[in-house]
Amino acid sequence: xxxxxxxxxRKTFGAAIAVDxxxxxxxxxxxxxxxxxxxxxxxxxxxxxxxxxxxxxxxISLDGKDITSLSPTKRNVGMVFQSxxxxxxxxxxxxxxxxxxxxxxxxxxxxxxxSEMLDLIKMQPQADRYPxxxxxxxxxxxxxxxALAVKPQVLLLDEPLSALDAKIRESLRNEIRDIQRALNIxxxxxxxxxxxxxxxxxxxVVMSAGRIEQIGTPIEIYSQPQTxxxxxxxxxxxxxxxxxxxxKGNVRCGAHMFNVGANASAxxxxxxxxxxxxxxxxxxxxxxxxxxxxxxxxxxxxxFMGTTYRLHLAAGELGTLLAEVPxxxxxxxxxxxxxxxxVQLPHDMLRVFV
Amino acid sequence: xxxxxxxxxxxxxxxxxxxxxxxxxxxxxxxRAEKDKLGFLAYQRVFADPKFISTFTFSLYISLITIVxxxxxxxxxxxxxxxxxxAFRRVFEFITLLPLIIPAVVLVxxxxxxxxxxxxxFMIETPALFVVxxxxxxxxxxxxxxxxxxRAIDVHTLTEAAQSLGASxxxxxxxxxxxxxTVALLSGAFLTxxxxxxxxxxxxxxxxxxxxxxxxxxxxxxxxxPSAVAIxxxxxxxxxxxxxxxLGRRAPGQTQIAGSR
Numbered sequence: 001x002x003x004x005x006x007x008x009x010r011k012t013f014g015a016a017i018a019v020d021x022x023x024x025x026x027x028x029x030x031x032x033x034x035x036x037x038x039x040x041x042x043x044x045x046x047x048x049x050x051x052x053x054x055x056x057x058x059x060i061s062l063d064g065k066d067i068t069s070l071s072p073t074k075r076n077v078g079m080v081f082q083s084x085x086x087x088x089x090x091x092x093x094x095x096x097x098x099x100x101x102x103x104x105x106x107x108x109x110x111x112x113x114x115s116e117m118l119d120l121i122k123m124q125p126q127a128d129r130y131p132x133x134x135x136x137x138x139x140x141x142x143x144x145x146x147a148l149a150v151k152p153q154v155l156l157l158d159e160p161l162s163a164l165d166a167k168i169r170e171s172l173r174n175e176i177r178d179i180q181r182a183l184n185i186x187x188x189x190x191x192x193x194x195x196x197x198x199x200x201x202x203x204x205v206v207m208s209a210g211r212i213e214q215i216g217t218p219i220e221i222y223s224q225p226q227t228x229x230x231x232x233x234x235x236x237x238x239x240x241x242x243x244x245x246x247x248k249g250n251v252r253c254g255a256h257m258f259n260v261g262a263n264a265s266a267x268x269x270x271x272x273x274x275x276x277x278x279x280x281x282x283x284x285x286x287x288x289x290x291x292x293x294x295x296x297x298x299x300x301x302x303x304f305m306g307t308t309y310r311l312h313l314a315a316g317e318l319g320t321l322l323a324e325v326p327x328x329x330x331x332x333x334x335x336x337x338x339x340x341x342x343v344q345l346p347h348d349m350l351r352v353f354v
Numbered sequence: 355x356x357x358x359x360x361x362x363x364x365x366x367x368x369x370x371x372x373x374x375x376x377x378x379x380x381x382x383x384x385x386r387a388e389k390d391k392l393g394f395l396a397y398q399r400v401f402a403d404p405k406f407i408s409t410f411t412f413s414l415y416i417s418l419i420t421i422v423x424x425x426x427x428x429x430x431x432x433x434x435x436x437x438x439x440x441a442f443r444r445v446f447e448f449i450t451l452l453p454l455i456i457p458a459v460v461l462v463x464x465x466x467x468x469x470x471x472x473x474x475x476f477m478i479e480t481p482a483l484f485v486v487x488x489x490x491x492x493x494x495x496x497x498x499x500x501x502x503x504x505r506a507i508d509v510h511t512l513t514e515a516a517q518s519l520g521a522s523x524x525x526x527x528x529x530x531x532x533x534x535x536t537v538a539l540l541s542g543a544f545l546t547x548x549x550x551x552x553x554x555x556x557x558x559x560x561x562x563x564x565x566x567x568x569x570x571x572x573x574x575x576x577x578x579x580p581s582a583v584a585i586x587x588x589x590x591x592x593x594x595x596x597x598x599x600x601l602g603r604r605a606p607g608q609t610q611i612a613g614s615r
Contacts, residue, residue, distance in 0.1 A: 072514070074520075075518075077518060078518060078519075079514070085508065085511040087516075087530055087533075088534055098519055098521075099520055099521075102519060102521050146515075147518070
């Protein structure tokens with residue numbers, strides 16, 4: 001049985017539906033992320049797990065116990081907020097010990113646990129500083145330690161890195177993941193940053209308009225998107241309009257015919273579809289020598305991204321294709337605007353959406 | 355830094371003179387109780403007057419009770435409004451402003467009509483009604499101060515953070531919210547203190563032995579002493595303002611409520 005279960009959750013605010021038909025099972029020790037654009041219901045769902053919102057319908061159970069109507073003070077769920085939410089009048093040490101004091105632990109037990117937590121976040125030297133004397137990253141580490149000090153059954157992180165700059169965000173997200181692994185604590189992480197979600201999670205829940213679009217491992221979410229929304233929202237994707245030609249997996253795109261095999265088997269002939277292909281899945285070549293099944297294209301623009309080049313390629317009736325090629329390889333190509341190139345669209349990687 | 359123009363300085367000087375000249379004149383007059391000699395005779399007489407001591411002590415005592423009662427009434431209310439019914443914040447603001455609109459005479463008349471009858475007549479027989487009236491009079495200042503203090507902290511998130519750690523709402527209010535609005539509370543408390551110490555209308559109508567009626571009494575019967583009392587009142591107010599500034603600077607991580615950092 002799953003450790004944390006959300007069954008048929010629905011949440012409305014007046015006439016607006018924030019979350020609907022939400023079913024999820026989280027295993028003990030799992031790191032799960034809610035990923036989606038602003039207003040998709042990910043924070044509302046997390047707030048329902050924390051007890052700050054009550055579901056309009058459905059149940060939430062934790063370790064086999066129904067907690068749907070339980071007060072947030074009694075859930076034993078730790079939460080880390082985007083704005084840190086440290087108590088300004090307390091030092092880092094006292095912030096971490098706050099929950100332990102409420103739990104009625106002895107002074108010695110509190111001191112011992114707080115010291116343990118300060119070691120975990122590597123902030124022993126800053127223990128007596130007040131929140132306003134700490135950097136954003138340090139404040140969020142204290143907030144994490146405070147949430148973990150009370151040994152919660154589930155840790156909830158609500159966009160904890162959004163207020164930090166890129167460099168700190170990357171190091172802190174790795175730190176959070178290391179701590180989560182070390183403590184084996186069940187964690188639910190809310191973010192709108194796909195890189196963050198894909199890099200730290202065991203599984204990702206992609207949400208849109210209050211509903212789950214897809215649940216899967218980061219690799220599944222990226223390489224096998226189940227809906228056009230997931231395909232479009234996670235990473236970059238080329239969408240090419242096409243028509244199903246027959247029952248044998250052939251799709252027509254203008255004068256070009258692609259055989260996408262079983263990917264098109266769900267669609268009847270003459271159905272208008274969209275072929276989807278990641279930019280890095282396009283194979284880009286110089287115009288000479290001619291490659292089999294390659295389409296002639298011209299460079300519309302080229303962006304240097306550091307390790308890769310992003311090429312915008314005009315492909316006639318296929319529209320503009322986005323290709324991403326390793327920088328070292330791109331140097332062997334002519335990437336000047338208007339330069340002629342050719343591309344292959346690997347048929348087995350073409351996904352088909354309506 | 356941009357340098358101030360001569361016109362700016364001129365206006366500052368005019369403003370300063372407007373406020374300081376009457377004060378300097380009053381201070382000068384209060385020191386001339388002895389003929390052809392400057393001295394503190396008027397102050398000595400004031401401090402030697404048992405009525406000064408008794409009325410001052412009474413008002414001090416009433417002001418402290420008023421401050422405590424105001425805090426108990428206003429802080430949980432303002433906290434609740436911000437947390438649970440933010441849509442009604444404007445309504446509450448309007449209600450707290452009513453004491454500035456309703457004349458003191460009308461207010462006292464209303465209070466004495468309601469609390470002068472059974473089972474509340476003890477209110478009018480004791481200083482209790484005077485305290486209630488002062489709480490009402492100081493409401494705009496205390497509510498505003500507390501509201502500004504609450505606005506400076508993220509009440510919602512701090513409350514949720516405390517709740518997620520197992521804290522009840524009363525615990526959160528006393529252990530998280532109160533300590534983070536101490537400067538705002540002190541600001542409201544000192545304003546309340548200044549109002550109660552100088553309150554005249556209600557004290558007279560309710561026949562209370564307060565400092566306000568005493569000042570009025572000596573100003574109609576003495577020459578130099580009223581000026582001395584006025585200066586003492588000013589010093590008291592300045593001490594309060596100074597205390598707000600000082601405490602505001604010392605409070606860790608808190609937003610300054612009065613004055614600048």
